[in-house]
Amino acid sequence: MDWSDSAEQAAFRTKVQGVIDQMPDRYKAGEGDWERDRNNEDAGRREDARKWTESLAQEGWVAPHWPKEYGGAGLSPMEQFIFKMEMARADAPSVGGQGVSQLGPTLIVHGTEEQKAEHLPKILSGEVDWRQGYSEPGAGSDLASLQTRAIRDGDDYVINGQKIWTSLAHLADWLYVLARTDPDAPKHRGISFLxxxxxxxxxxxxxxIDMSGRHHFNETFFEDVRVPASNRVGDENRGWYVGMTLLDFERSNITGAVSSRRTLDDLREYLKTSEGKQRAPGYAQNRLNVADRYIETDVMFxxxxxxxxxxxxxxxxxxxxSVSKLFNSEMNQKIALTGTRVFGLYGQIHDSADQRAPMKSKLTNQYLVSVSSTIAAGTSEIQRNIIATRGLGLPRG
Ligand SMILES: Cc1cc2nc3c(=O)[nH]c(=O)nc-3n(C[C@H](O)[C@H](O)[C@H](O)COP(=O)(O)OP(=O)(O)OC[C@H]3O[C@@H](n4cnc5c(N)ncnc54)[C@H](O)[C@@H]3O)c2cc1C
Known part of the structure; x- marks a missing residue:
């Protein structure tokens, strides 16, 4: 199979690289994080986020997959793929978070004209950041059993309940939430999207706080929260189908393939340096493991x-x-495990500022953070179930 670019694809790739070249210096050094930068107390970080948003917005690339009429770039799947690949290669942060990847496409399909006019421009300008309130302490893989209750009262819903694992909710401005509006209906049919x-x-x-010391997750509590009924997306009790609208084209996990290859390249180069040789005990098994990880990144591509x-x-x-998600997340964990093992006891140094830490603890941190990658967005067991039933035709239950 020949995956090389056609002339048009090569021209588009060059154009993307040109915009990426204008990234703020801190972003070029791999330190960009739009969500943490945009309201940061450091004015320089806020300015970096603003400038980067502007550079992407000029091309419609804040939301490359949205139709042009809503302010996106209307790129073809192949152009989106090239765009994502180049962004990942440069470690360039995407802008707009889940507003761009999830809520916007959902509103484009299910929202009213008023909802689209109100929310889509603020997502594209980076003014409003959205986060997802789906999971609950008793509803993760079996999300449809969620218990957060929304009761209609005049022109409002009154919400009571709890969400969990609400990623970056502390940095967000708005939440999109699934809540139960009819407790007597079959579980998928009594849910609304608010x-x-x-x-x-x-x-x-x-x-x-997760085990790497990061504040990424949150618990979100609702106590008599009044939400205007006009903030419901789609029909009452049909929210399950709204919430499952998946228009995100990033199902290829090309970002994962590219960044895993970058990490392995960094590891390979480091192992050749005198510091690397000194930090890695040099067991023959290390070489075999690193070679295996290279093969896996090729498979992932x-x-x-x-x-x-x-x-x-x-x-x-x-x-x-599902195959791609499962393989990518497990590969991510294996690379981190290989990276920490290669360095023996040095691989246990978590503090990136520690002079003895190989590769500024990159792989040790990845080891801790990547544990959750086989849980997020459908656990590996759920992915295997999908592959077994839909892919292999094996019977359910
Ligand atoms: C990094 C990360 C970010 C997240 N961000 C968000 C967010 O922003 N908003 C949000 O709402 N949620 C978020 N989540 C939550 C995520 O959606 C859930 O963790 C996930 O759906 C699994 O649910 P659970 O944790 O309740 O585990 P459970 O569903 O309780 O699963 C526990 C174990 O049982 C297994 N299991 C469950 N059902 C089956 C089955 N049918 N067959 C075989 N095995 C099964 C699972 O694989 C798992 O090993 C995030 C999670 C992670 C890790």
Whole structure:
């Protein structure tokens, strides 16, 4: 299979690289994080986020997959793939968070004209950051059993309940939430999709610090929160189908393939340096493990290309997306494990500022952070179930 660019694709790739070249210096050094920068107390970081948003917005590349009429770039699947690949190669931060990847496409399909006019421009300008309130302490893989209750009262819903694992909710401005509006209906049919200003009275957010020391997750509590009924997206009790609208074309996981290859390249180069030779005990097994990880990144590239070639032909990847997600997340963990093992006891140094830490603890940190990658967006067990039933035709239950 020849995956090289056509003349048009090569020209588009060059154009993307040109815009990426204008990234703020801190972003070029791999330190960009739009969500943490945009309201940062450091004015320089705020300015970096603003400038980068502006550079992407000029091309419509804040939301490359949205239709042009809504302010996106209307790129073809192959152009989106090239765009994502170049962004990942340069470690360039995307802008707009889940507003761009999830809420915007959902509103474009299910929202009213008023909802689109109100929310889409603020997502594109970076003014409003959105986060997802789906999971609950008793509802993760079996999301449809969620218990957060929304009761209609005049022109409002009154919300009570709790969400968990609400990523970056502390940095967001608005939340999109699934809540139960009919407790007597079969579980998928009694749910509505609601938009909430995070500053509405009765919403409280409590941090959950993960084992790497990061504040990424939160618990989100709703106590008599009043949300206008006009903030419901889609029909009452049909929110499950709204919430499952997946228009994100990043199902190829090309970002994962590219950044894993970068990490391995960095590891390979470091192992050749005198410091690297000194930090790595040099067991023959290390070489074999690093070679295995290289093979796996090659496999991952091919999974990514398979998905994009399907999307380019108008097909919707199904179990193929599960294969790609499963393989990518497990590969990510294996690379981190290999990286920490290669360095023996040095691999346990977590503090990136420690002079003895190999590669500024990059792989040790990845080891801790990547544990959650096989849980997020559908656990590996759920992905295997999909592959077994939809891909292999094995019976359920
Ligand atoms: C990095 C990360 C970010 C996240 N961000 C968000 C967010 O922003 N908003 C949000 O709402 N949620 C978020 N989540 C939550 C995520 O959606 C859930 O963690 C996930 O759906 C799994 O649910 P659970 O944690 O309740 O585990 P459970 O569903 O309780 O699963 C526990 C174990 O049982 C297994 N299991 C469950 N059902 C089956 C089955 N049918 N067959 C075989 N095994 C099964 C699972 O694989 C798992 O090993 C995030 C999670 C992570 C890790």
């Amino acid at each position: 938009l909430m200003d995070k500053h509405t009275p009765g919403i409280s957010i409590r941090p959950l 091919n999974f990514s290309f398979r998905i994009i070639s399907m999307q380019d032909r108008g097909l919707i990847p199904n179990y193929e997306a």
